Amino acid sequence: METWFFIIVSLCVSALVSSIFKLFKKNLPPGPPILPLVGDLIWLRRPVSELEFILRRLRTRYGPLMMLRIGRRKLVFIASHSLAHRALIQHGGVFSDRPAPLFTSKISNRTLKEISSAAYGPTWRLLRRNLAQEILHPARFKSYSSSRRWVLSMLVNRLLDASKSEISVRVMDHFQYAMFCLLVNMCFGEKLQEKQIKGIESVQRGLLLGFPRFNVLNFWPALGKIIFRKRWKELIQLRKEQENVLLPLIRSRLKRISEHQEDGAAVLAYVDTLVNLILPEENRKLDEPEIMRLCSEFLAAGTDTTSTALQWIMANLVKYPHIQAKLYDEITGVVGSSKSSQLQLIEEQDLQKMLYLKAIVLEGLRRHPPGHFVLPHKVTQDVELDGYMIPCNATVNFMVADLGWDPKVWKDPMEFKPERFLATSSGEAFDITGNREIKMMPFGAGRRICPGLTLALLHLEYFVANLIWIFEWIPEEGDHVDLTEKQEFTTVMKNPLRARISPRIRIH
Known part of the structure; x- marks a missing residue:
């Protein structure tokens, strides 16, 4: 009996020692020590803009792969091109999940039926495939050409009206409104009145900009x-306002579909594609709140990011008139001179001939990525990266801006030089998807890469080309366009671009 007792005890001790050995054997990424509770509160109250400064300082000490601990959560940050490629491309399946949602995220998205937040699996694949094939496929782009022309004409008229009443024009508001009109039209299939557009924009922006204030609710809900009951009530109120604005639009569109009131030649709207989707894991259709969240995601993903990128690009063309002049020469070489002619917009097929335009857009995305981080990833199993073990369920993010500013990869990285993206002698175009190698990733990379990449590039090229062809952009008198590194730490410029715009053509 004693023999068996000692054998069992020995086996238990051996297993315990083995577990402890394995635990300490895990070579986790380096990072700063954090005091429990105190450290958690310090990190949770940090805005993203400050966090980026801190991470950049930590990188000089710990290297391009580092880990922070907040409570039980392990946050891994990657600021290396090769490590990003290894994680997102070579180990794509392991790095493609999303971390568990925060408490405030569950309030606004109870079932997590969004492409950006859904767990990596059948439901996510269905939602992403639906968006990619039905709305964002290049073959579908032509059907939205009239919407783009309508929005561009509206933007031109708004800029003209503003230039008549102001010495210089604050352009960001106009860019955001134009992009929002375009995305609303693609989402609901309607050209809504300005009051309706403003109502949708207001509630969407309230949720987007308000969520950092609600972060404190996530610590101990x-x-x-x-x-923080006032903030809690504010969050609930924002959610209700979103329902009051978006649900009537969804119901109106679905009613028209069910009653077959749509013209046979009508353009397919995003909401149309969501009606009959069957969730594979639950064998049911999407309910109204889930459709609303997908529509909200569609609007949010394509508005602020594109309008912010557009503003940065235009700001550089104002700051560097020789680049603006070179682009204008390329445009006139393709479509002819715009001087003393009637207003004619550049057609989308002409954009394919404008290589310098494409280089300018890519350089704008490298130098000023709209988001300095991607949405967080979660690893589904222990995985080794550069000699360190990334533990299962760790949250992983990538320092997007730092990748595009790395002097080891980019010569004079803080300079705006579109020429670096002109095709090489081999004629090979730059791979922005990062499948071959990751040099920058403004749209992310791997299996969770932004599905709207191609559409975003088209919108940027289309609007930049037409705005330069129609107007000459001049800095505000006595003004200095601030494109310093300090400006890079906000998703929207702290001092939005103001410029004088001079029409190159007669506009009636």
């Missing part, structure tokens, strides 16, 4: 709802 049960207590936070009591201590």
Whole structure:
């Protein structure tokens, strides 16, 4: 009996020692020590703009792969091109999941039926495939050409009206409104009145800009709802306002579809594609709140990112008139001179001949990525990266801006030089998807790469080309366009571009 007792005890001790050995054997990525609770509160209250400064300082000490601990969560940050490629391309399946949602995210998205937040699996594949094939496929782009022309004409008229009443024009508001009109039209199939557009834009922006204020509710939700009850009520109110604005539009569109009131030649809207989707894991259709969240995601993903990128590009063309002049020469070489002619917009097929335009857009995305981080990834199993073990369920993010500013990859990285993206002597175009290698990733990379990549590039090229062809963009008198590194830490410029715009052609 004693023999068996000692054997069992020995086996238990051996297993315990083996487990402890394995635990310490895990060579986790380096990072700063954090005091429990105190450290958690410090990190949670940090805005993203400050976090980026801190991570950049930590990188000089710990290297391009580092880990922060917040409570039980392990946050891994990657700032290396080769490591990003290894993670997102070579180990794509392991790095393609999303971390568990925060408490505030569950309030606005209870079932997590969004492409950006859904777990990596059948439901995510269905939603992403639907968007990619039905709305974002290049073959579908032509059907939205009239919408783009309508929005561009509206933007031109708004800029002209503003230039008549102001010495210089603050352009960001006009860019955001134009992009929002375009995305609303693609989402609901309607050209809504300005009041309706403003209503949707207001509630969407309220949720987007308000969520950092609600972050404190995620630390201890049960207590936070009591201590910060005003913020809790504000979050609930924003959610209700979103329902009040978006649900009537969805119901109106679905009613028209069910009653067969749509013209046979009508353009397919995003909401149309969501009606009959069958969720593979639940064998049911999407309910109204889930359709609303997908529509909200569609609007948010394509508005601020594209309008911010457009503003940065135009700001550089204002700051560097020789680049603007070179682009204008390329445009006139393709479509002819615009001087003393009637307003004619550049057609989308002409964009394919404008290589310098494409280089300018890519350089704008490299130098000023709209987002300095991607949406967080979660690893589904332990995986080794550069000699370190990334533990299962760790949250992983990538320092997008730093990848595009790395002097080891880019010569004079803080300079705006579109020429670096002109095709080489081999004629090989730059691979922005990062499948071959990752040099920059403004749209992410791998299996979770932004599905709207191609559409975003088209919108940027289309609007930049027409805005340069129709107007000459001049800095505000006595003004200095601030494109310093300090400006890079906000998703929207702290001092939005103001410029004088001079029409190159007669506009009636």
